[in-house]
Amino acid sequence: MFLIDSILLAPLKGVIWMGQKLGDMAQKELSDKGRIKEELMRLQLQFELDEISQAEYDQKENELLDRLDAITDAEEKEI
Amino acid sequence: MDTATKEGKYIYCIINSDRPQSFGPLGIGERGDQLHTICFNGIAALVSDAPLGKYRVSRENSLAHEKAIETVMAEYAALPVRFATVAEDEDKVKRILEKEHDRFKDLLGSIADKTELSLKAIFKEEVIYKDILEKYEDIKALKEKITALPLEKTHHQRMEIGEMVEAALQQEKQIVKENILNTLSPLATEVKTNDTYDELIIINAAFFVEKAKEADSDQQVQLLDEKYGEKVTFKYVGPLPPFNFVNICINTEDY
Numbered sequence: 390m391f392l393i394d395s396i397l398l399a400p401l402k403g404v405i406w407m408g409q410k411l412g413d414m415a416q417k418e419l420s421d422k423g424r425i426k427e428e429l430m431r432l433q434l435q436f437e438l439d440e441i442s443q444a445e446y447d448q449k450e451n452e453l454l455d456r457l458d459a460i461t462d463a464e465e466k467e468i
Numbered sequence: 469m470d471t472a473t474k475e476g477k478y479i480y481c482i483i484n485s486d487r488p489q490s491f492g493p494l495g496i497g498e499r500g501d502q503l504h505t506i507c508f509n510g511i512a513a514l515v516s517d518a519p520l521g522k523y524r525v526s527r528e529n530s531l532a533h534e535k536a537i538e539t540v541m542a543e544y545a546a547l548p549v550r551f552a553t554v555a556e557d558e559d560k561v562k563r564i565l566e567k568e569h570d571r572f573k574d575l576l577g578s579i580a581d582k583t584e585l586s587l588k589a590i591f592k593e594e595v596i597y598k599d600i601l602e603k604y605e606d607i608k609a610l611k612e613k614i615t616a617l618p619l620e621k622t623h624h625q626r627m628e629i630g631e632m633v634e635a636a637l638q639q640e641k642q643i644v645k646e647n648i649l650n651t652l653s654p655l656a657t658e659v660k661t662n663d664t665y666d667e668l669i670i671i672n673a674a675f676f677v678e679k680a681k682e683a684d685s686d687q688q689v690q691l692l693d694e695k696y697g698e699k700v701t702f703k704y705v706g707p708l709p710p711f712n713f714v715n716i717c718i719n720t721e722d723y
Contacts, residue, residue, distance in 0.1 A: 427663075427665040430663075430665050434588070434590075434669075436527075437703065438590070438701065438703070450526060454524050454526060
């Protein structure tokens with residue numbers, strides 16, 4: 390199991406990671422749009438802290454913005 | 469109807485000026501559109517030609533929006549207008565300035581001598597968990613106990629230790645957060661704390677500071693960095709347009 394593996398490889402970091410996953414599940418209620426925006430902010434921070442490259446950033450940003458557009462378009466069609 | 473190709477005036481901010489003026493080819497959309505002012509009775513909108521329609525919140529677009537405002541901030545106090553506000557033409561911009569003249573004047577007066585400084589503080593992942601393990605004896609003890617047991621028997625304890633580490637992290641965050649706020653809030657006229665969208669972010673805050681106190685604030689952040697720098701990354705940015713304290717929403721259809 391992936392979860393157990395990651396605990397084995399990095400004991401302390403592993404348990405935190407698990408805690409995070411459990412937290413994520415509790416946050417399922419959060420709207421899709423809100424979640425994408427949060428991801429965008431996290432992505433931006435990673436970029437600002439030099440954790441990811443410009444190319445990685447651009448690619449992921451593009452994916453997230455496409456998803457955001459798709460939701461917005463769907464909402465407009467409903468109205 | 470093809471709205472995508474129709475041109476309008478993208479509005480960045482409102483300033484005190486009655487001078488038609490250009491600020492360089494920095495308009496949003498990377499077409500080299502000139503930033504320029506449209507004036508009415510002592511106030512002006514900073515605009516550039518740009519297509520009517522939707523604007524993605526990409527880094528490129530939001531940076532263009534921010535840069536435009538920062539360009540005029542060297543000379544003027546600027547009231548930021550909400551991202552992606554585009555009016556049909558120059559007349560429409562003038563009508564907005566005319567109708568909202570007094571409100572804009574008042575707001576410009578209230579921000580004139582202040583500036584926004586933004587601070588993010590983030591725990592360094594590799595350091596903080598090690599710190600917690602050293603500092604919290606109960607976690608350390610439980611971890612040592614678990615390590616000695618066969619893996620399949622420790623599912624429950626591992627959940628427990630996860631919760632304990634999480635609680636310890638919250639506690640550590642709270643300590644540093646309070647210290648930061650207690651240090652910097654007295655220097656600011658307003659403080660806004662925004663969502664922390666990541667486990668390791670201690671604080672994500674904006675401070676509205678009188679220009680006269682900007683240097684004090686810089687110095688205090690320097691001291692915080694000396695105090696916590698080993699386990700905390702600080703991201704301190706400013707002076708910024710006061711996005712967190714005023715952001716003018718103009719519904720262009722109303723004018």
